[in-house]
Amino acid sequence: MNEPSLMGYPGMNPNIISGINTSTNTTTNTTNNNANNNNGPGTPVSALHLNQLMAGLGPPGLSHENNNNNNANHLANNSRQLLEQLAQNNVPTSTTPVPNNNNANTNNMINANTVGNDSNHNTPMLNNNVALQPMNINAGNPLFHPHLEDTALLNNTVWKMQLQLASVSMHSMGQPNVYARQNAMKKYLANQSQNPQQPQMTEASLSLVDKTQKLLMEFAGADTSKENPKNPNNNNANNNNTTSNSNDTSMMTASTPTPMATGNNSALSTPTTPQVELNNNQREQMSPNVLLQHKKLSQFSIDDDDELNPTSDKKNKDGQLWHALDLSNLQLINLDSNIFKYKFLTRLYLNGNGLTQLPKEIKNLKNLRVLDLSHNRLTSLPSELGSCFQLKYLYFFDNMISTLPWELGSLFNLQFLGCEGNPLEKELLKIFTEKSVTGLIFYLRDNRPEVPLLHDREFIEINTDGEPQAKFETLKEANSVLDSELSKKSFTILSYNTLCQHYATPKMYRYTQSWALSWDYRREKLKQQILSYDCDVLSLQEVEAQTYEEYWVPILEKHGYSGNFHAKTRAKTMQGKDSKKVDGCCIFFKKDKFKLISKDALDFSGAWMKHKKFQRTEDYLNRAMNKDNVALYLKLQHIHSGEIVWVVTTHLHWDPKFNDVKTFQVGVLLDHMESLLKEDNPKRDTKKSPLLICGDFNSYPDSAVYELFSTGSVKNHMEDNTRDFGYMSQKQFNHHLALNSCYSCIGELPFTNFTPSFTDVIDYIWFSTHSLRVRGLLGEVDEDYANKFVGFPNDKFPSDHIPLIARVEFMRGNSGSRKV
Structure with missing residues (x-):
């Protein structure tokens, strides 16, 4: 089956959108008799035209050239009519669905004086000469509009903005595909402008999102004519929409930390975000205003904004010609789950419908930046919405939502939350109006009830043929039934990037509960986790020099370990305490093994x-x-078997723009390893030397680094072949060691590094296949548990990486060593 295309296009899957009110079918499915339209019968002229203009939309697979030609034709034929409609805020009668006035539960009503009856179909129709006048049946209800009860809110900066934008949203009621219409005008004005980079926008062409950006900048005291070149025409703004810089001092405060919430939703505590976290975020933004929530996003732009330049290679790297779906004001009462298969969507407009719930499949749209749910009949938001961590603008004006799911604390990119017109709990409203959306998100994040980890990571036993043989609930259980002979000639090794405390900042890990991100908590959790596995060899990365000396050495020595550490090269250029703050790699081993x-x-x-x-x-x-990355090599002798094994740990450069450097670093690491083996025993084949290489390699399973380790050279990665590292490149980085990933016998895990922006496998344990074999592996994190978070660390996992563990057996007689 072909991939369903956007609404209004031929070939549209009819199951994508269901529940359109039958009273409007005659208006929304009017046959198009325009001779210039080649889209076939049954396609609404205005809806199709505007949808195609919206962000350069076209059905998946449509070529850029054809799409641009179609857009140009539509623009030429209909631009003047479109401008007149938008400028007058009128709606084409033949294609406008009218909200159903008979439903007593809906908040969105049409003034009866503006509606007539179609004698042919008994369908409510708009009077051609009268503009739509939306009303709200809860307009006088203080539960929905708390400023009616507490007039002090009218002087509150946060709530002023809510009221202004709620009014903007209400005025778009009744206009099908209103965002598409506004974007069509923006595109037309951009094409007509002598300076395409600064088109002269009109108020009619500015969407709710545009006006939100504009108000945010005004409230922040910024010059939007410089900050936001897309909307430089600031003179059109109503002077009443701006506020002085003397914002409420209450917005700048944060409460003292309190213990984690127990999960009793009825007893909401005060925000637990430490004062220092809010203050740090404010300092980072170079503005005293709490509305400037992220320095990185201070221009309030939307990433991958494809509206005016849909064919930009940079902004369409996923190959899609469109990233926005406008289903506003179409009287939808249900949404088919197929909509949420469009994982590339950055904007989804569902405002002005009759939706009573938002499907949990919304979690699939992890690229969403804008979601408008205003003017529906929603009584709650799904917890799965917390998975859409890239959301910047979330609107649900005029619904019936009284509380927010704790999972929304993961929306750390959120810049605006439109909630006016809902009976929101007073405790949440108080937090929101005092600390804006930042404080509210921090509150939901830090007070989220504990999510139990019901299933620990299984330990998978591997037979001598390299196949999974049995599963145990824990490594401890597997050790309790370990064969005595295997115990004598095998050992367990752990590799773990522990996330150095200097990197674990609130700015970098805004999705992590503040108390769970603190170094005191993480350090204790790391200790418990590592000691619980009781492995014979520990390979750790991102360990601070001072932490190694003052924390890990004393603790692990008490448990029978001895260790070695090597800091990154920059430590050599520093003196005293500064050098002790540099991280590096270390290896611990049990002295009785x-x-x-x-x-x-x-x-x-x-x-x-x-x-x-x-x-x-x-x-x-x-x-x-x-680049100052390093590696540490230890030559160890296994006491029970007398076998020699080399254990190596490393942490490669992190930046994906330097994948060639990572390959170079691995080439140097392996070249040096071969030199050490030849010095140790010149007559011996290096392939037969027992060897384990552990670490954070910052490289995917399909990378040049993985290829180099597993095949012995780099041949299939052209990007790396174009780089010249002299002799290393000339020999294709090749080595003479027989290596494979320990996890290759069961397949690499779903992830070893778990963050919102990056979830993949980048940590490995490599072993020499001619002298060692894998006899057990620590399995994946429980999928149901992981799906409840957008990333680690959290209260159960103290690093953004997870530990890898393998049981490794010496293959008899390969090392040529003797027992000690």
């Missing part, structure tokens, strides 16, 4: 400059030389 034979450390850039085949290439000097 292993004996340390030798150790070595490697600075990738510095070591390569001393290599006998080093060449000063431009790519090395400009891209690799200034």
